Amino acid sequence: MNQTELWSAIQWNDQGLLPAIAQDAESGQILMMAWMNQEALQATMDSREAVYYSRSRGKLWHKGETSGHVQKVKAMYLDCDGDTLVLQVEQIGGIACHTGRASCFFRKFSGGSWEDAAPVLKSPDEIYR
Amino acid sequence: MNQTELWSAIQWNDQGLLPAIAQDAESGQILMMAWMNQEALQATMDSREAVYYSRSRGKLWHKGETSGHVQKVKAMYLDCDGDTLVLQVEQIGGIACHTGRASCFFRKFSGGSWEDAAPVLKSPDEIYR
Numbered sequence: 195m196n197q198t199e200l201w202s203a204i205q206w207n208d209q210g211l212l213p214a215i216a217q218d219a220e221s222g223q224i225l226m227m228a229w230m231n232q233e234a235l236q237a238t239m240d241s242r243e244a245v246y247y248s249r250s251r252g253k254l255w256h257k258g259e260t261s262g263h264v265q266k267v268k269a270m271y272l273d274c275d276g277d278t279l280v281l282q283v284e285q286i287g288g289i290a291c292h293t294g295r296a297s298c299f300f301r302k303f304s305g306g307s308w309e310d311a312a313p314v315l316k317s318p319d320e321i322y323r
Numbered sequence: 324m325n326q327t328e329l330w331s332a333i334q335w336n337d338q339g340l341l342p343a344i345a346q347d348a349e350s351g352q353i354l355m356m357a358w359m360n361q362e363a364l365q366a367t368m369d370s371r372e373a374v375y376y377s378r379s380r381g382k383l384w385h386k387g388e389t390s391g392h393v394q395k396v397k398a399m400y401l402d403c404d405g406d407t408l409v410l411q412v413e414q415i416g417g418i419a420c421h422t423g424r425a426s427c428f429f430r431k432f433s434g435g436s437w438e439d440a441a442p443v444l445k446s447p448d449e450i451y452r
Binding site for chain 1: 328329332342344346350351353355356368399400401402403405409420421424432437
């Protein structure tokens with residue numbers, strides 16, 4: 195497979211983006227979902243650390259650039275349709291979420307409502323000061 | 324939390340959709356990513372089986388309706404931003420992908436290319452006949 199095939203396998207959406215799911219490589223826990231453009235994916239491949247595209251800020255986002263909670267990419271999988279990526283990562287600091295939790299998926303559906311189901315490991319004030 | 328709060332926690336995208344990641348509840352393997360509209364999420368909550376919204380067909384898609392490979396929902400998590408869902412499921416038949424593989428994420432990035440990294444467990448001809 196050459197460079198062209200590598201990229202042509204990917205189906206970017208109308209905005210030129212691809213959803214990327216980060217999963218803890220050891221535990222299998224799903225940590226977060228974010229978006230990549232081609233530049234972000236190239237930067238992820240080059241650095242072997244997760245680099246996303248921040249839709250709100252309109253620029254590349256090297257995950258952990260402020261918090262130190264970078265994601266070292268151990269493996270990367272594309273799905274059958276080529277429109278979603280899974281990153282298996284080592285989550286430095288054990289915290290993926292900006293709320294200070296291990297995973298962004300901490301609101302569990304329970305008894306007809308969403309309940310916080312995971313502890314804050316470190317306060318955001320402490321993470322981002 | 325009342326019905327209004329249950330739904331107001333969710334940030335649907337411009338098309339009124341939410342990405343939903345299905346994960347094997349036992350092994351932690353990520354099986355697929357698909358989309359839900361409010362009707363699909365309501366149907367998922369009601370039936371406790373994954374119901375997505377097919378963007379290509381423009382209608383609800385009860386996963387497994389043809390193949391029998393339904394996903395029994397064991398737990399459901401919303402992320403910090405309220406814009407992505409994780410479903411922990413029991414994958415009936417052990418096959419989530421229309422290609423006959425356990426997971427849709429079978430193309431592994433390896434040596435600069437995407438390589439098929441998982442076996443076809445059952446041929447699509449057999450699944451969909």
